[in-house]
Amino acid sequence: MNVLVYLVPMALLLGLTGLAAFMWSLSSGQYDDVDGAALRILDNDDIETSSEC
Amino acid sequence: MTETLDLSVFVKRAGGLAHMDLAVEGVGCAGCIRKIETGLKQLPGVVDARLNFTNRRLAVDWRPDELEASAVVDALERIGYHAHPFEPQRAESDEARTARKLLMALGVAGFAAMNIMLLSVSVWSGNVSDMTQETRDFFHWLSALIALPAAAYAGQPFFRSAWRALRTRALNMDVPISLGVLLALSMSLYETATHAPHAYFDSAVMLLFFLLCGRYLEHAMRQRTRAVAGNLAALKAEVAHRFDMSGEDLGGEVVMVPVAALKPGDRLLVRPGERVPADGTVISGSSDIDESLVTGETMPRKVTAGETIYTGSLNHSGALTMRVTAAGEGTLIDEVERLLEKASSARSRYLRLSDRAARLYAPLVHTTAALTLLGWLVAGASIHDSIITAIAVLIITCPCALALAIPTVQVVASGTLFRSGVILNAGDAIERLAEADIVIFDKTGTLTLPEPRVENAETFAPELLEHAARLALSSRHPLAQALAREARVRTPIAGAVEEPGQGVRAIIEGSEARLGSAAFCGVAEVADSQSDVSSIVFTHAGRRAVFAIRQRLRVDAVAVVRDLLASGLDVRILSGDRVSAVEPVAATLAVTDWQGGLKPADKIAAIEQLKACGKRVLMVGDGLNDAPALAAAHVSMSPISAAHIAQTQADAVFLGERLAPVLHAVTTARRARRLMQQNLWLAVVYNAIAVPVAIAGFVTPLIAAAAMSGSSILVTLNALRVRARSTRVDAP
Numbered sequence: 026m027n028v029l030v031y032l033v034p035m036a037l038l039l040g041l042t043g044l045a046a047f048m049w050s051l052s053s054g055q056y057d058d059v060d061g062a063a064l065r066i067l068d069n070d071d072i073e074t075s076s077e078c
Numbered sequence: 079m080t081e082t083l084d085l086s087v088f089v090k091r092a093g094g095l096a097h098m099d100l101a102v103e104g105v106g107c108a109g110c111i112r113k114i115e116t117g118l119k120q121l122p123g124v125v126d127a128r129l130n131f132t133n134r135r136l137a138v139d140w141r142p143d144e145l146e147a148s149a150v151v152d153a154l155e156r157i158g159y160h161a162h163p164f165e166p167q168r169a170e171s172d173e174a175r176t177a178r179k180l181l182m183a184l185g186v187a188g189f190a191a192m193n194i195m196l197l198s199v200s201v202w203s204g205n206v207s208d209m210t211q212e213t214r215d216f217f218h219w220l221s222a223l224i225a226l227p228a229a230a231y232a233g234q235p236f237f238r239s240a241w242r243a244l245r246t247r248a249l250n251m252d253v254p255i256s257l258g259v260l261l262a263l264s265m266s267l268y269e270t271a272t273h274a275p276h277a278y279f280d281s282a283v284m285l286l287f288f289l290l291c292g293r294y295l296e297h298a299m300r301q302r303t304r305a306v307a308g309n310l311a312a313l314k315a316e317v318a319h320r321f322d323m324s325g326e327d328l329g330g331e332v333v334m335v336p337v338a339a340l341k342p343g344d345r346l347l348v349r350p351g352e353r354v355p356a357d358g359t360v361i362s363g364s365s366d367i368d369e370s371l372v373t374g375e376t377m378p379r380k381v382t383a384g385e386t387i388y389t390g391s392l393n394h395s396g397a398l399t400m401r402v403t404a405a406g407e408g409t410l411i412d413e414v415e416r417l418l419e420k421a422s423s424a425r426s427r428y429l430r431l432s433d434r435a436a437r438l439y440a441p442l443v444h445t446t447a448a449l450t451l452l453g454w455l456v457a458g459a460s461i462h463d464s465i466i467t468a469i470a471v472l473i474i475t476c477p478c479a480l481a482l483a484i485p486t487v488q489v490v491a492s493g494t495l496f497r498s499g500v501i502l503n504a505g506d507a508i509e510r511l512a513e514a515d516i517v518i519f520d521k522t523g524t525l526t527l528p529e530p531r532v533e534n535a536e537t538f539a540p541e542l543l544e545h546a547a548r549l550a551l552s553s554r555h556p557l558a559q560a561l562a563r564e565a566r567v568r569t570p571i572a573g574a575v576e577e578p579g580q581g582v583r584a585i586i587e588g589s590e591a592r593l594g595s596a597a598f599c600g601v602a603e604v605a606d607s608q609s610d611v612s613s614i615v616f617t618h619a620g621r622r623a624v625f626a627i628r629q630r631l632r633v634d635a636v637a638v639v640r641d642l643l644a645s646g647l648d649v650r651i652l653s654g655d656r657v658s659a660v661e662p663v664a665a666t667l668a669v670t671d672w673q674g675g676l677k678p679a680d681k682i683a684a685i686e687q688l689k690a691c692g693k694r695v696l697m698v699g700d701g702l703n704d705a706p707a708l709a710a711a712h713v714s715m716s717p718i719s720a721a722h723i724a725q726t727q728a729d730a731v732f733l734g735e736r737l738a739p740v741l742h743a744v745t746t747a748r749r750a751r752r753l754m755q756q757n758l759w760l761a762v763v764y765n766a767i768a769v770p771v772a773i774a775g776f777v778t779p780l781i782a783a784a785a786m787s788g789s790s791i792l793v794t795l796n797a798l799r800v801r802a803r804s805t806r807v808d809a810p
Contacts, residue, residue, distance in 0.1 A: 029213065029216070030216075033197075033216075033217075033220060034220075036193075036196075037193060037220070037224070040189055040192070040193050041189070043189070044185060044186065044189040047185045047189075048182060048185065051178060051181055051182060051185070052178075056181070057130065057132070058130040058131055058132045058133075059132060060131045060132040061111060061129065061130060061131030061132060064107070064108035064111060064131060065108070065111060067108045068108055068111070068112050
């Protein structure tokens with residue numbers, strides 16, 4: 026059972042990493058426009074070379 | 079006279095860049111985002127343009143020395159979108175910050191609950207198998223390590239609110255919540271230190287997680303409706319024609335400015351067909367103005383120099399020059415504001431259902447816990463065991479279900495209302511709507527459509543009507559604009575000439591057509607059959623048509639009033655319009671109890687009288703004169719076309735040309751209230767079963783966790799039933 030001594034804190038650390046990632050995404054405004062994000066992904070402006078409008 | 083739109087009031091400057099927020103109309107797909115953003119970025123000087131699709135708002139940053147603010151709006155217009163600059167409300171940004179904090183707390187509580195549950199399940203299964211005491215203690219200490227900081231962070235919204243309530247010697251639902259969480263944590267800590275088999279860290283953190291879910295959802299819904307309301311306000315915002323300050327008398331240059339930029343003392347030009355943009359006095363010119371949005375009176379009033387005119391009045395015939403004034407002594411605005419102040423202060427602080435429940439619940443729970451402690455001591459149990467059992471009672475009764483029971487129903491109900499075109503301004507509007515037993519309607523603009531319509535359109539040949547309506551498109555006169563709404567083809571007739579104050583003429587199919595006053599069209603004066611009907615004459619190729627134009631009832635008004643009466647509500651009409659104008663409307667709607675010619679103070683008096691008889695009044699009105707009545711009533715609604723001051727007083731605003739949202743709001747609110755009560759009863763039943771078990775001392779952490787999540791899920795599922803059977807009413 027001694028393995029728990031480092032397995033459990035490791036699991037916690039991984040969880041904390043997830044929490045930190047969530048906090049970061051929140052503070053960088055990634056939830057400000059959830060509907061827009063769903064649509065922007067459809068936009069393929071990254072492969073276009075010149076503007077066409 | 080050149081006209082440029084001056085938007086400088088909306089532009090914020092920081093770090094050498096100018097910033098402006100705009101509400102954009104007609105954004106509907108992924109293509110729009112790209113079109114708007116790339117279109118704007120092609121403008122010289124634009125640094126960044128980002129469209130928020132969720133709330134249809136655009137933020138633009140540009141270098142002010144290279145670009146004018148109005149160029150941004152013009153560019154959007156060219157791409158094909160109407161955009162309206164606006165000033166984000168302080169309340170809105172505060173709410174966004176609160177929402178973000180709640181979401182962070184939710185994230186922390188969720189993380190903690192998951193990890194502690196992981197450890198707790200091991201302990202629960204270890205307790206019935208072969209877990210050593212060292213391992214269990216290790217798991218408990220780890221749980222404490224997670225739970226204490228998490229609760230200290232995620233519990234703040236509850237602790238703060240409970241503290242605020244206690245300081246004012248009141249009780250709200252957050253008091254038993256905070257007490258339960260704190261006691262559960264401290265007891266668990268003590269038990270952990272004394273190597274006991276049970277700790278309640280999971281219960282405490284899970285409770286916070288569930289409650290934060292409810293709080294966040296409630297907040298998100300409120301934020302969303304507020305954003306929509308803000309956009310609608312921006313879309314409605316009008317421009318005024320202001321004489322440049324440097325110009326003397328009537329010679330000054332006219333600049334278009336947003337109404338938000340007007341200050342007392344400004345001189346404005348109000349052309350025929352425009353709405354008066356601010357309160358003020360007429361300096362020169364004379365005209366008929368339609369004050370139906372202000373007083374409910376449908377007959378135009380003649381104004382000349384020196385008279386006071388109010389925001390929202392429609393200028394019919396002549397151009398006016400006016401000076402913007404602040405509320406002056408003895409004016410209508412002054413009276414309305416005075417009445418408003420009185421009405422709002424008299425409005426007793428409404429006690430929400432959840433707070434009323436908390437007032438009953440908290441003392442009951444705390445007495446039960448105290449009695450449990452005493453009972454076990456008397457029965458001869460040790461002090462330690464008695465305290466543990468008493469705290470277990472507090473934990474199990476901690477009103478998780480109770481605190482979720484009402485917000486979840488509110489969130490689902492306001493979502494349903496939102497989709498059917500009702501925007502709630504107040505959080506407790508649903509509860510108060512459900513309690514209403516009498517509905518008072520204002521007539522003008524509420525029962526009737528805000529804009530006048532042609533009444534006898536179907537009596538004319540379609541082609542004659544079409545010609546007249548298309549000719550009307552060339553005129554700015556309100557009567558012509560009412561006629562123009564009948565046009566199927568929206569292109570004006572080429573070569574139409576408007577004779578100010580008289581009418582329009584054009585050549586249609588080789589012969590002259592005239593539209594306007596009887597004299598202008600060369601026919602005998604037509605006598606209006608009823609005083610609230612205005613007529614406009616059209617002549618073409620020897621044919622003649624007299625269009626009767628009046629404010630028509632909303633199409634579904636009769637049906638809605640009938641349904642309201644059928645659902646047990648009393649319906650009345652209190653109007654500021656003349657008695658002779660109210661009577662036919664009341665007759666059509668089969669409303670027996672009506673009054674006309676009322677002043678704002680009379681409306682309040684009528685409401686106060688009903689309140690004195692114990693009635694709960696739902697006031698529906700739109701005019702400036704209704705604002706005090708809206709504030710005095712138990713609950714109030716306004717159409718979106720209402721005067722600004724009325725809309726800010728109303729608990730809910732409804733969209734569209736139909737009256738159905740009023741009925742829908744009442745029925746949804748009633749159903750929501752029924753479900754809230756059901757949920758409260760569910761919580762009571764849960765407690766009736768769980769509390770004896772806790773008093774008997776059989777509650778283990780496993781039972782506490784199961785009971786708590788079970789009851790929370792039950793009330794949440796029950797709340798979702800508000801949506802069932804709700805009919806969708808088309809919003810514009």
